[in-house]
Amino acid sequence: MTEGIVLAVIGGGSSYTPELVEGILKNAEEFPVRTLRLMDIDETKLNIVGSLVGRMIEKENLSVRLELTEDRRAALKGADFIVTQIRVGGIKARIRDEKIPLEFNVIGQETTGAGGFANALRTVPVMLDIAKDIEELSPEAWLINFTNPSGIVAEAMLNYTMVKTVGLCNVPIGFINQFANMLEAKVEDVLLDYVGLNHLSWVRKVYLKGKDVTDIVIDKLIKNLPDKEAESIKILGMIPNGYLHYYYEKDDVLSDLKTSPKTRGETVLEIEEQLMKKYQDENLREKPPELSQRGGAHYSDAAVSLMKSIYLDKKDIQIVNVKNNGAITDLSEDAVVEVPCIISGKGAIPLSCGSLEPAISGLTQTVKYYEQLTIEASIAGDRKKAKQALLVHPLIGNPRIIDGLLEKIIEENREFLPKFF
Numbered sequence: 001m002t003e004g005i006v007l008a009v010i011g012g013g014s015s016y017t018p019e020l021v022e023g024i025l026k027n028a029e030e031f032p033v034r035t036l037r038l039m040d041i042d043e044t045k046l047n048i049v050g051s052l053v054g055r056m057i058e059k060e061n062l063s064v065r066l067e068l069t070e071d072r073r074a075a076l077k078g079a080d081f082i083v084t085q086i087r088v089g090g091i092k093a094r095i096r097d098e099k100i101p102l103e104f105n106v107i108g109q110e111t112t113g114a115g116g117f118a119n120a121l122r123t124v125p126v127m128l129d130i131a132k133d134i135e136e137l138s139p140e141a142w143l144i145n146f147t148n149p150s151g152i153v154a155e156a157m158l159n160y161t162m163v164k165t166v167g168l169c170n171v172p173i174g175f176i177n178q179f180a181n182m183l184e185a186k187v188e189d190v191l192l193d194y195v196g197l198n199h200l201s202w203v204r205k206v207y208l209k210g211k212d213v214t215d216i217v218i219d220k221l222i223k224n225l226p227d228k229e230a231e232s233i234k235i236l237g238m239i240p241n242g243y244l245h246y247y248y249e250k251d252d253v254l255s256d257l258k259t260s261p262k263t264r265g266e267t268v269l270e271i272e273e274q275l276m277k278k279y280q281d282e283n284l285r286e287k288p289p290e291l292s293q294r295g296g297a298h299y300s301d302a303a304v305s306l307m308k309s310i311y312l313d314k315k316d317i318q319i320v321n322v323k324n325n326g327a328i329t330d331l332s333e334d335a336v337v338e339v340p341c342i343i344s345g346k347g348a349i350p351l352s353c354g355s356l357e358p359a360i361s362g363l364t365q366t367v368k369y370y371e372q373l374t375i376e377a378s379i380a381g382d383r384k385k386a387k388q389a390l391l392v393h394p395l396i397g398n399p400r401i402i403d404g405l406l407e408k409i410i411e412e413n414r415e416f417l418p419k420f421f
């Protein structure tokens, strides 16, 4: 990295990219990106987003060389850091993932349940293809993955490839920011005892400058939450990841989704269209405030902090997705978990979490087995494994619907699932 960092963003035409770039430019001194490669298969979006990024760089007067390409291999060649943020099939596929499960009376969501399953079937093979290119063209690069379903993708990358991967999500950093605000404290003074999987995690304890402030945080949280969400916090004595409401309030969520006029993906499609229009304004030279309507708040902070700590060998603590290696005693060594880790030039080393409380252990293990079965199904195009994954999943698990649900998912995603035909 003598000539500065080469950073490749796969899925660089995403409307989120200006957020990432804002973080990179803000950290230019400590994390000096010299070449920023944005790669995307959608030429139109790549050019719109790329032009805005060009204006953002110009405004900061930094010597970052910007390269836009549709050639993935060219983007990956010799990269030091790679961020993957792809959506196989685009938002249209997400909308299908949200709608198909509802026809079978189960929750449809981008990362969780049958929707997340369909997303994984499409995405894992593409990510493994990207991994092959990285192994060949930039074997020393660090891959930071945001591609959803992020936990399953990290599990696949870390167990089926040689790529130096860290899986990332904005939820942990979101919690830290939320609690710091609540406690009127600095973000760096807050430490979480956090366990679980991506989108299936719990904050067991919150520490402020080493003092246990969990009860204070829980009290404040409960006051501002709807009763049903407050109830699960009270019962557990822990703070669940927002995605756990798909499990704890399954029936309510299902009826809300069924009566909602639009899916989240349909809303996101509209926001994206507005953002793309906005990005084309030649006078726009920064991330517009409308981007905050998306769920990925703080994603840039999470990505840049992580890359910075690897680059500078900081040895600080961040919550990321890595191989368990004994951190959670209830799960196997290879299982990918979302836990606090020491981040250094060697990557992420998970801190010991011990065993999971009985109230959360069973769900965590079951979802991990679901994730592993889903990966096996997607790699081999194996319908039997796919059905087992759906049967194991706590939000599906009804053998009477599984055949129909799986066939519909496979049929509607035919062009992305060649292994199944």
Ligand code: G6P
Pocket: 111, 148, 150, 169, 170, 171, 264, 268, 293, 294, 295, 296, 297
């Ligand atoms: C959070 C989750 C991401 C997810 C996003 C959805 O950031 O951690 O995994 O992609 O929300 O936001 P959206 O605006 O696309 O609904």
